[in-house]
Amino acid sequence: MTPVCQMCGTALPETGGCEACGAVRGTPHTPPETRWLLVGVRCRFTCKACGFDSPLDSLDGSGSAVCLKCGLHQVFDVTHWNALLPGLHAIPDLAGPKPEGSRSDPHWSIAPTGFADLRQTRAVVALSQGRLQIEAGPGHPLCETCREPVEIVIEKPGEVNTLCPGCGDAATYASKPADFKVPVVGAIGPEHRVDRAQARQESDGFLCGSCGAPLQVDGRGRLVRCGYCQAVSRIRVEQLQGLATPPPPDLWWLVFEGPSEKRRQLLREIGGEEDDQSIEDAEHDRPSALDHVVRIAVTGVAIAVGAALVLPLWFLVW
Amino acid sequence: MKIIDVGQEATGFIAIGQLAVGVFALGQMASGFVAVGQVATGVFTFGQGAVGLVSVGMGGVGIYWTGAMLGIGGRGFGGVIPLAPSLGPRLKLPSTTDWRSAADDTWVSARVTGDGPTGLDLPEGVRVRARLRRSLKAEPPGEVLVHVVDGASGLEVDRVVRIPRRRITQPRWWGIWVVQMALFTLLAGAWAGGVIAPWLYTLWTAP
Numbered sequence: 001m002t003p004v005c006q007m008c009g010t011a012l013p014e015t016g017g018c019e020a021c022g023a024v025r026g027t028p029h030t031p032p033e034t035r036w037l038l039v040g041v042r043c044r045f046t047c048k049a050c051g052f053d054s055p056l057d058s059l060d061g062s063g064s065a066v067c068l069k070c071g072l073h074q075v076f077d078v079t080h081w082n083a084l085l086p087g088l089h090a091i092p093d094l095a096g097p098k099p100e101g102s103r104s105d106p107h108w109s110i111a112p113t114g115f116a117d118l119r120q121t122r123a124v125v126a127l128s129q130g131r132l133q134i135e136a137g138p139g140h141p142l143c144e145t146c147r148e149p150v151e152i153v154i155e156k157p158g159e160v161n162t163l164c165p166g167c168g169d170a171a172t173y174a175s176k177p178a179d180f181k182v183p184v185v186g187a188i189g190p191e192h193r194v195d196r197a198q199a200r201q202e203s204d205g206f207l208c209g210s211c212g213a214p215l216q217v218d219g220r221g222r223l224v225r226c227g228y229c230q231a232v233s234r235i236r237v238e239q240l241q242g243l244a245t246p247p248p249p250d251l252w253w254l255v256f257e258g259p260s261e262k263r264r265q266l267l268r269e270i271g272g273e274e275d276d277q278s279i280e281d282a283e284h285d286r287p288s289a290l291d292h293v294v295r296i297a298v299t300g301v302a303i304a305v306g307a308a309l310v311l312p313l314w315f316l317v318w
Numbered sequence: 319m320k321i322i323d324v325g326q327e328a329t330g331f332i333a334i335g336q337l338a339v340g341v342f343a344l345g346q347m348a349s350g351f352v353a354v355g356q357v358a359t360g361v362f363t364f365g366q367g368a369v370g371l372v373s374v375g376m377g378g379v380g381i382y383w384t385g386a387m388l389g390i391g392g393r394g395f396g397g398v399i400p401l402a403p404s405l406g407p408r409l410k411l412p413s414t415t416d417w418r419s420a421a422d423d424t425w426v427s428a429r430v431t432g433d434g435p436t437g438l439d440l441p442e443g444v445r446v447r448a449r450l451r452r453s454l455k456a457e458p459p460g461e462v463l464v465h466v467v468d469g470a471s472g473l474e475v476d477r478v479v480r481i482p483r484r485r486i487t488q489p490r491w492w493g494i495w496v497v498q499m500a501l502f503t504l505l506a507g508a509w510a511g512g513v514i515a516p517w518l519y520t521l522w523t524a525p
Contacts, residue, residue: 002517027401033398034413062506070408092384098470098471099470100470100471104471105445105448106435106445107435107445107446108435108436108445108446108447108448108451109438109445109446109447109448109469109470109471109474110447110448110467111357118490144496225467236378248524259417266448267448267451268448268449268451268452272348273452275449276449276450276451276453277447277449277450277453277477278453279450279453279454279457279479279480280460280476280477280478280479280480281408281479281480281482282409282410282411282463282479282480282481282482283410283411284407284409284410285407285408285409285410287404287407288405290405291404291405291406294403294404294405294430295382295392295393295402298392298403298502299381299392299400299402299502299506301503301509302381302401302402302499302502302503302505302506303381303506303507303509304524305507306503306504306505306507306508306509306510306511307506307508307510307511309503309506309507310508310509310510310511310512311510311515312511313511314511314516
């Protein structure tokens with residue numbers, strides 16, 4: 001596995017700091033081998049009313065979203081996600097440093113994929129569809145407590161469990177992959193975390209979801225530890241409306257399994273007919289000397305035989 | 319036989335006339351070793367209608383060769399039905415090597431088998447560009463040349479050139495050749511008996 005940023009978990013290019021969070025290159029983590037394809041995303045959608053690019057910190061197929069600036073609940077069609085999820089799947093599947101991604105086919109070559117420079121000279125890809133804009137990059141999620149790469153266990157689609165090998169912190173995340181056409185297996189991020197109580201929101205601030213003590217919330221983190229009972233409460237992005245400065249989008253992770261649509265296109269398992277290469281015919285040269293000899297001989301034989309057949313008739317006629 | 323004859327019906331070594339018969343004949347109906355006319359018959363003939371061993375015309379019959387808009391003959395140029403059997407064009411093939419010495423930018427002989435993961439008989443570890451996948455699947459078994467390059471993870475096949483089977487090994491071509499030969503013999507006999515014999519007779523009996 002290639003190194004990831006010690007602060008956010010996004011893959012690091014071969015030189016320089018983290019493109020995703022801007023952290024300087026410290027001591028990068030080497031994440032564990034995993035069968036899952038992981039892509040870190042920061043998403044925004046453009047509000048229909050005020051035009052503000054509001055954070056979208058979860059994979060939500062409900063068809064609505066809330067602008068953190070003007071507070072408008074608005075329609076946000078799931079087709080936006082369906083259009084971009086195949087591209088997001090392709091990022092961890094085809095990203096370098098190997099020319100064909102981490103899982104090349106033993107019989108068919110698909111290079112160049114257009115993704116080989118990911119993890120080499122760049123780590124983040126910008127995608128957009130309609131009102132949805134995403135910055136995405138390969139990597140591996142880190143423990144929210146100690147920033148170690150976590151182990152990922154998925155028993156069934158939509159239910160993701162992580163375990164930190166460093167501090168032992170376990171987390172559970174839930175999502176509804178069935179809402180989407182692309183085979184996304186799950187999502188990892190504070191909005192999807194279901195094993196922590198949600199902070200209560202009162203007119204004068206946030207209260208601990210466990211003991212009700214006041215919480216210090218600045219909008220930068222979605223998980224806040226209570227200073228009184230030490231329980232961690234979850235703050236949903238919708239609860240952050242009305243802050244003087246709307247918070248930036250959080251980094252969260254999408255989990256995919258198996259070859260991406262792009263890989264299957266490159267492998268010609270689906271689509272891609274326009275770039276198919278045909279089998280060529282051998283080039284023709286001038287006729288061979290043997291062909292000339294055969295032709296002269298055949299002409300001679302034809303004349304001789306033909307004359308032998310026809311000339312007696314001619315003499316009869318004349 | 320006159321050296322030069324010019325007239326309505328001219329017969330001579332050089333004949334020019336409406337009906338010209340000679341070694342060199344020029345006329346509306348010219349018959350000669352070299353004949354030029356509206357209707358030219360003989361050996362080397364040029365005319366609107368030309369019948370000869372070699373002929374050039376709008377309509378042409380050329381036993382060895384004809385160039386015509388519409389014609390029939392041994393071979394030819396234009397809309398000509400070729401009757402002389404042909405072994406087929408010679409192929410311009412690159413020089414090949416074997417798999418043990420295959421390296422970047424080399425050609426190797428291979429075979430489309432139609433089975434296996436790629437449909438080609440390749441040594442272990444040699445991969446094929448996926449853009450060829452559907453073409454290989456549709457290709458009938460046969461001999462091919464494959465172009466090998468040093469790819470992302472070892473040798474890769476990036477081009478496949480089909481080598482057509484030699485005509486002599488195909489029963490279909492033997493059938494075509496039999497028909498061609500029969501028609502060719504009839505045409506050659508008709509030319510010898512209908513063009514050359516009367517022309518020689520006329521010259522021989524000319525005063």
